[in-house]
Amino acid sequence: MIPEIDRIRTLLTAAGCAWTRPRAQVLAVLTAVAHPLRVEEIHRRLGDPRINLSSVYRALHLFHRLNVVRRLLLGDGAARYELAEAYRGHHHHLVCDACGRIEDVSRCPLEGRDLGAALGAAAAFAVRSHSLELFGL
Amino acid sequence: MIPEIDRIRTLLTAAGCAWTRPRAQVLAVLTAVAHPLRVEEIHRRLGDPRINLSSVYRALHLFHRLNVVRRLLLGDGAARYELAEAYRGHHHHLVCDACGRIEDVSRCPLEGRDLGAALGAAAAFAVRSHSLELFGL
DNA sequence: GAGGATTTGCAAACGATTTGCAACGGCCAA
DNA sequence: TTGGCCGTTGCAAATCGTTTGCAAATCCTC
Numbered sequence: 001m002i003p004e005i006d007r008i009r010t011l012l013t014a015a016g017c018a019w020t021r022p023r024a025q026v027l028a029v030l031t032a033v034a035h036p037l038r039v040e041e042i043h044r045r046l047g048d049p050r051i052n053l054s055s056v057y058r059a060l061h062l063f064h065r066l067n068v069v070r071r072l073l074l075g076d077g078a079a080r081y082e083l084a085e086a087y088r089g090h091h092h093h094l095v096c097d098a099c100g101r102i103e104d105v106s107r108c109p110l111e112g113r114d115l116g117a118a119l120g121a122a123a124a125f126a127v128r129s130h131s132l133e134l135f136g137l
Numbered sequence: 138m139i140p141e142i143d144r145i146r147t148l149l150t151a152a153g154c155a156w157t158r159p160r161a162q163v164l165a166v167l168t169a170v171a172h173p174l175r176v177e178e179i180h181r182r183l184g185d186p187r188i189n190l191s192s193v194y195r196a197l198h199l200f201h202r203l204n205v206v207r208r209l210l211l212g213d214g215a216a217r218y219e220l221a222e223a224y225r226g227h228h229h230h231l232v233c234d235a236c237g238r239i240e241d242v243s244r245c246p247l248e249g250r251d252l253g254a255a256l257g258a259a260a261a262f263a264v265r266s267h268s269l270e271l272f273g274l
Numbered sequence: 275g276a277g278g279a280t281t282t283g284c285a286a287a288c289g290a291t292t293t294g295c296a297a298c299g300g301c302c303a304a
Numbered sequence: 305t306t307g308g309c310c311g312t313t314g315c316a317a318a319t320c321g322t323t324t325g326c327a328a329a330t331c332c333t334c
Binding site: 039 | 320321330331
């Protein structure tokens with residue numbers, strides 16, 4: 001078994017959640033692919049027609065709540081999901097304005113910077129995470 | 138008339154688009170407010186019950202295509218719109234994880250950096266714009 | 275393997291956004 | 305200023321992604 005999946009399974013168990021076939025398969029799909037997927041794409045790749053689309057939605061919600069996956073909203077109507085930073089490393093996305101293709105970049109231009117300070121003002125705001133998407137061609 | 142609106146009107150005309158009441162009013166709302174608004178919020182603030190919600194959607198699409206407004210997707214189901222950079226200046230958003238409040242920050246931690254270079258790789262990708270949202274409390 | 279709690283499949287409900295179409299209203303030419 | 309053309313609007317219905325209620329199926333503990 002892929003180590004990430006094992007870690008996640010332990011996490012679920014610790015959170016009192018069952019390790020079920022739909023959840024396992026959704027994770028299998030996410031670990032196998034190198035870019036964010038739409039829910040319907042994940043569902044299509046499950047390879048098990050018995051699994052219902054709403055179970056995929058529910059699994060993704062759970063994973064998102066447990067910080068196992070990250071949710072991306074990139075402009076077309078549908079959300080995309082990918083494994084969270086802890087399982088895939090911190091990265092950002094290049095989104096092509098023309099064809100819509102999405103690619104990962106692992107280098108982060110904000111790395112090591114104190115964002116709170118860099119932004120000045122808003123002292124009351126504690127930055128917990130950031131989301132940076134680059135649009136271009 | 139507010140100068141930004143005049144500039145935008147000229148832009149529309151140049152693009153062969155009519156300057157109509159719904160379009161003008163949508164812009165009036167957007168220039169009057171200092172943070173991104175949901176479509177339905179914009180519609181509610183128009184002050185003219187004759188204007189239909191779909192006209193607001195269509196106006197916003199047009200404005201988006203002409204780079205007059207910027208579209209933000211921040212996680213709850215609805216898109217938010219604000220005037221584009223050229224009319225409000227470059228800025229980013231602080232999104233509160235707890236209450237959902239959104240605030241602008243005008244300081245940009247990426248300012249003056251060569252993003253293409255900072256990201257390495259992807260030489261074929263020309264960055265045209267970026268979107269940075271900070272989540273925290 | 276049995277029992278109880280958690281999940282699932284299914285189908286219907288939902289909210290945001292889009293669309294077809296006839297009526298309307300900007301805008302240019304006369 | 306007026307007439308008319310073509311883009312734009314209002315309306316209502318369709319669409320899309322996502323969520324939900326509920327009974328049946330599955331998972332986990334003992």
